[in-house]
Amino acid sequence: MFPSYDVIVVGAGHAGCEAAAAAANMGSRVLLVTMNMQTIAQMSCNPAMGGIAKGQIVREIDALGGYSGIVTDQSMIQFRMLNRSKGPAMWSPRTQNDRMLFATKWREALEQTPNVDFYQDMVKGLLVKDGKCYGVITGLGHEIKAKSVVLTNGTFLNGVMHIGDKQFGGGRVAEKAATGITEQLVSLGFESDRLKTGTPPRIDGRSLDYSKMEEQKGDEEITGFSYLDVEKIKPEQQRSCWITYTSAEVHEALKTGFDRSPMFQGRIQGVGPRYCPSIEDKINRFAERERHQLFVEPEGWNTVEIYVNGFSTSLPEDVQYKALQMVPGFENCRMFRPGYAIEYDYFPPTQLQFSLETKQVQNLFFAGQINGTTGYEEAACQGLIAGMNAHLKASGQPPFVLKRSEAYIGVLIDDLINKGTEEPYRMFTSRAEFRTLLRQDNADLRLTEKSYRLGLASQERIEKVQQKQEGVAKVKSILKELPLDPEDINHHLEEKNSALLTQRQRAWQILLRPGMDILSMKNRVQKIANALESFSAEILEQAEIQIKYEVYIEKENELVKKMSQLEDLVIPEAFDYTKLVSLSSEARQKFNKIRPRTLGQASRISGVNPSDVQILMVYMGR
Amino acid sequence: MFPSYDVIVVGAGHAGCEAAAAAANMGSRVLLVTMNMQTIAQMSCNPAMGGIAKGQIVREIDALGGYSGIVTDQSMIQFRMLNRSKGPAMWSPRTQNDRMLFATKWREALEQTPNVDFYQDMVKGLLVKDGKCYGVITGLGHEIKAKSVVLTNGTFLNGVMHIGDKQFGGGRVAEKAATGITEQLVSLGFESDRLKTGTPPRIDGRSLDYSKMEEQKGDEEITGFSYLDVEKIKPEQQRSCWITYTSAEVHEALKTGFDRSPMFQGRIQGVGPRYCPSIEDKINRFAERERHQLFVEPEGWNTVEIYVNGFSTSLPEDVQYKALQMVPGFENCRMFRPGYAIEYDYFPPTQLQFSLETKQVQNLFFAGQINGTTGYEEAACQGLIAGMNAHLKASGQPPFVLKRSEAYIGVLIDDLINKGTEEPYRMFTSRAEFRTLLRQDNADLRLTEKSYRLGLASQERIEKVQQKQEGVAKVKSILKELPLDPEDINHHLEEKNSALLTQRQRAWQILLRPGMDILSMKNRVQKIANALESFSAEILEQAEIQIKYEVYIEKENELVKKMSQLEDLVIPEAFDYTKLVSLSSEARQKFNKIRPRTLGQASRISGVNPSDVQILMVYMGR
Numbered sequence A, B: 001m002f003p004s005y006d007v008i009v010v011g012a013g014h015a016g017c018e019a020a021a022a023a024a025n026m027g028s029r030v031l032l033v034t035m036n037m038q039t040i041a042q043m044s045c046n047p048a049m050g051g052i053a054k055g056q057i058v059r060e061i062d063a064l065g066g067y068s069g070i071v072t073d074q075s076m077i078q079f080r081m082l083n084r085s086k087g088p089a090m091w092s093p094r095t096q097n098d099r100m101l102f103a104t105k106w107r108e109a110l111e112q113t114p115n116v117d118f119y120q121d122m123v124k125g126l127l128v129k130d131g132k133c134y135g136v137i138t139g140l141g142h143e144i145k146a147k148s149v150v151l152t153n154g155t156f157l158n159g160v161m162h163i164g165d166k167q168f169g170g171g172r173v174a175e176k177a178a179t180g181i182t183e184q185l186v187s188l189g190f191e192s193d194r195l196k197t198g199t200p201p202r203i204d205g206r207s208l209d210y211s212k213m214e215e216q217k218g219d220e221e222i223t224g225f226s227y228l229d230v231e232k233i234k235p236e237q238q239r240s241c242w243i244t245y246t247s248a249e250v251h252e253a254l255k256t257g258f259d260r261s262p263m264f265q266g267r268i269q270g271v272g273p274r275y276c277p278s279i280e281d282k283i284n285r286f287a288e289r290e291r292h293q294l295f296v297e298p299e300g301w302n303t304v305e306i307y308v309n310g311f312s313t314s315l316p317e318d319v320q321y322k323a324l325q326m327v328p329g330f331e332n333c334r335m336f337r338p339g340y341a342i343e344y345d346y347f348p349p350t351q352l353q354f355s356l357e358t359k360q361v362q363n364l365f366f367a368g369q370i371n372g373t374t375g376y377e378e379a380a381c382q383g384l385i386a387g388m389n390a391h392l393k394a395s396g397q398p399p400f401v402l403k404r405s406e407a408y409i410g411v412l413i414d415d416l417i418n419k420g421t422e423e424p425y426r427m428f429t430s431r432a433e434f435r436t437l438l439r440q441d442n443a444d445l446r447l448t449e450k451s452y453r454l455g456l457a458s459q460e461r462i463e464k465v466q467q468k469q470e471g472v473a474k475v476k477s478i479l480k481e482l483p484l485d486p487e488d489i490n491h492h493l494e495e496k497n498s499a500l501l502t503q504r505q506r507a508w509q510i511l512l513r514p515g516m517d518i519l520s521m522k523n524r525v526q527k528i529a530n531a532l533e534s535f536s537a538e539i540l541e542q543a544e545i546q547i548k549y550e551v552y553i554e555k556e557n558e559l560v561k562k563m564s565q566l567e568d569l570v571i572p573e574a575f576d577y578t579k580l581v582s583l584s585s586e587a588r589q590k591f592n593k594i595r596p597r598t599l600g601q602a603s604r605i606s607g608v609n610p611s612d613v614q615i616l617m618v619y620m621g622r
């Protein structure tokens, strides 16, 4: 019934969809097997993409030729560039999305990918012989063969949901769990463990009083995620989100359910995400905080369903409800569905190679939540890399690996492979030691060419990148040359409260001054307007960032070089870590216990941050 | 956590959605509880609405103020008026729909209905005391109270799916089954039994060769289902369906799987729909037929998924696939998902009153597939009536019941209540003895006022009906009067091959001639054009039908009267049914066995058709 495939992808969540698209677009014949074709690319939790560090990942996925950025742009209902007031390394695009439209657009994109076949069935096991995977076995008993297999089972492997003292099996509410795979992998020598994640209750928006909340509007300008020209909504069409807060009263109400909490009573064994905790976790761990922020987010264009971001919980439902009613604006709220926690199997990712192929079984790749991560973006980027490498492996080519200095994706995979994770892993800017380099504005400049060479990023993409590069170079050289006399620009310097010119200066010099920016200079200074007339806003912005942050960028580039040389640097055996007061206490403990032999090894110890490694370097005289 | 509701509706399929909307729009405070809010109004099987007899039902639902017609109009991708070449009693509107859009529009419509609350949970049992239902118990343990409860569980009650020799529990693929309710109802004295239905495989449209099939385009004019002005697609935007055929070869291939057929091997105990049989059933029962027609139907605007209407099957998947590949155009087909059969619990509907309230337990209503019917339209109309009556009961008013002579809905419920059903019941025009009255064009004239009086149909609807009535009356009186001289119309009569006028005649007389129709008369005859200028196409069509079919309509109206008088007519005890050769053999057997006491009772025996009753009447001298 089935041909022999190059790549089989199991599961059509965020990881599986990217994996299938990437392998197919590189030329593999791909089968995407998923339990339910109606739930392709379903957002299990909040209808939003991007955010701090995650937004950078989505742009990287897009730069590499993945679909997440395009689909997100097509289905957004609100766009915000977070952290605009900080330096460009911190800028992070984030969208609110229409949940149904997001899934629809993903499915359409996949259906329009010629090499992707679909099949609805549950994969129950793998075909493995002599340590090599050569296909899958489905619930209906089909043996389907492939050169590479990518597992992206998400939260479905032996999934169990919890609300208060109730438990029920399933991969998401009302969906079945997947069984068989964990058991087989364990019998093949894999280690598996349990993790948990949670989701907040959904509310009937008609029952909320928005006058008691703060409105959070979308940005006035929508740049979006994709570097391609995707048709997007107009800024004035955006839907607002709303902000409200818990209170001591809410916390007290929640505490009345702690004796029935599956987490506190030990019914949930899996470890939850430390950085995306449930509300009961937050109350417990940050007892001193009087309130927590809640984001009240619409689920789409035409639905009244509301997502209460920040109120993830598995407390008994009556407690969820009672507490919510004390939140300003929620006095008369009606619940559509309660929050819940879900426990599932994952495979500690130290069992993987950099390509996301498993060490134990050849031709078998893991991506997404199955590797212990949490988040759509984290899943999607792993899917993309696993899909690329599944194709490369199937066609006898060397793997594609991104370094920590090249992409957040590189940081993520390096962290997973080397440090593993004992709790659901999510990305933060602090995990990236070279974050000035890994900006959302330059993911295309960093990555598209690599992917184009491998046959994934399209001709259109690479041409856009080249145009951008050329444009930026031109702008930079124009500004380097362009002489400005006091009468050209003093009116603008005055507006900006910047020292007036007394003699001619180059535009570049003036741009370097704090508070100056290229757009207003162009708008207010005729000479600059004339010189930069033909350049797009994107190119001008990029040139500005490169000019204004040159020093930092250079410094990091040097650090990258230095680090790669230091990788093998031997740490003296008797090194006294207690001297290093600025080390984090966790790093000091671990160093003392493990006594790493090289700086490279030290940097890969779980719990050790890039900053700890830098401190070590400094103390070793580098 | 929950207020006390007027009406709780369990399940958000076609029946549940209509029930919730109807009760809410009549003024009840309604809670719609469903297992998965992502699957509201999901089309479990083919993405199409209406068709013969079913199209009439959708128009009746619309005339009564239900939502199915509106939602269907908003989500159609193709419209056809079936049977246009036959008399207007047979005209049946049918649409192909975008599956996702249909569900989205339903959900939006419900969310915009102020009195409907939603709750996602599985109902596990009913609150019953002293033979009265007063609420439900959910999987999460909530007891939610209500004055009336409507159960619309569809195929979910102890659902089991079959493909070849594989079985798995669930309400639809990858969805969980519902448990608990059947067991409780049986303990309360209800009878339950098993039925089955099936669905065909879904195919990747990119793998089909349409040049080997016949194209079936949409109509050039789209009237749609709703009597309101719903925005619809333009005729030229429609998507085509395609027709192809099985063959002796295909049948032979299918037969190779009969030894693993869950149906033929007795693993499925439930009875399947006789009139919507699986392909293996068709081959078996109509062994003489060399081929069966297959409709190849797109599932939506932008998806490549294809529904193979006519190929419903639960044979092993490899057999499905092998056989399909022999169908012209399917040589290289790829399957997205196999066909399957599903077995589920139903409650023989003789346990219901005309209001759809159960006889055993007060305030408890059943609607949809749980009553042994099959089909979206059959489910939706029961939901509407159950919702209306749940509201009426909750507010102490008498029930709303439609007669067989008033609506297909009346026929359906009368059949169910009185005859029960031992196989999935679907509607046919032949079930309606008064089908000349029950046309798709006059459902508004028949029903809207009744519903308006009860507070369901809106002011807008009733005004449209009144306008239509007035318009029709005016057109009729104009035509009755309007004198036409030979020179006015002979050119048109010549075109129509109709005898020329030699003297003046009324327009009405001429319209009565076979082959004449009001639209062409208006287009070709200036005098008529002038007289009818201000009337809409709908009004003209209605007037024409009333004029041209007056005799038949009158005859049926009289029959209705006569039948209602005969209801109590006593059949002589010794009546000899063997004399009545024209009786169907099933009716003769049943009459002989049961020996009904009155004509009314005779007509309600299962397997007895309206025509059998009429024969009986004639022999009894009426």
Ligand SMILES: Cc1cc2nc3c(=O)[nH]c(=O)nc-3n(C[C@H](O)[C@H](O)[C@H](O)COP(=O)(O)OP(=O)(O)OC[C@H]3O[C@@H](n4cnc5c(N)ncnc54)[C@H](O)[C@@H]3O)c2cc1C
Binding pocket: A010, A011, A012, A013, A014, A015, A016, A033, A034, A035, A036, A039, A040, A041, A042, A043, A044, A045, A046, A121, A122, A123, A124, A152, A153, A154, A155, A156, A157, A171, A172, A178, A179, A181, A197, A198, A199, A276, A312, A340, A341, A342, A367, A368, A369, A370, A373, A374, A375, A376, A379, A380
């Ligand atoms: C309740 C819940 C709450 C969450 N909360 C958050 C949050 O607050 N913040 C956050 O960032 N992330 C959250 N997440 C995580 C986020 O949803 C996931 O990280 C992300 O969706 C993982 O993507 P994935 O592709 O790995 O898996 P999924 O999106 O889970 O997709 C898995 C896919 O595989 C299919 N599948 C599984 N097993 C099989 C099989 N054997 N055969 C065939 N198909 C199979 C499934 O049907 C599904 O399509 C939450 C997830 C859940 C379930």
Ligand SMILES: Cc1cc2nc3c(=O)[nH]c(=O)nc-3n(C[C@H](O)[C@H](O)[C@H](O)COP(=O)(O)OP(=O)(O)OC[C@H]3O[C@@H](n4cnc5c(N)ncnc54)[C@H](O)[C@@H]3O)c2cc1C
Binding pocket: B010, B011, B012, B013, B014, B015, B016, B033, B034, B035, B036, B039, B040, B041, B042, B043, B044, B045, B046, B121, B122, B123, B124, B152, B153, B154, B155, B156, B157, B171, B172, B178, B179, B181, B197, B198, B199, B276, B312, B340, B341, B342, B367, B368, B369, B370, B373, B374, B375, B376, B379, B380
């Ligand atoms: C596989 C299959 C094939 C079919 N083939 C055809 C066909 O070829 N032609 C045709 O005309 N018809 C067909 N049908 C029938 C058609 O789908 C149904 O008749 C129609 O959908 C019934 O509508 P309903 O509202 O009664 O139930 P459904 O549409 O089944 O909806 C039931 C709803 O109730 C919910 N629910 C169930 N139990 C509970 C509970 N305890 N608590 C909360 N919620 C609950 C479910 O989640 C669902 O939303 C088929 C159905 C199936 C499943």
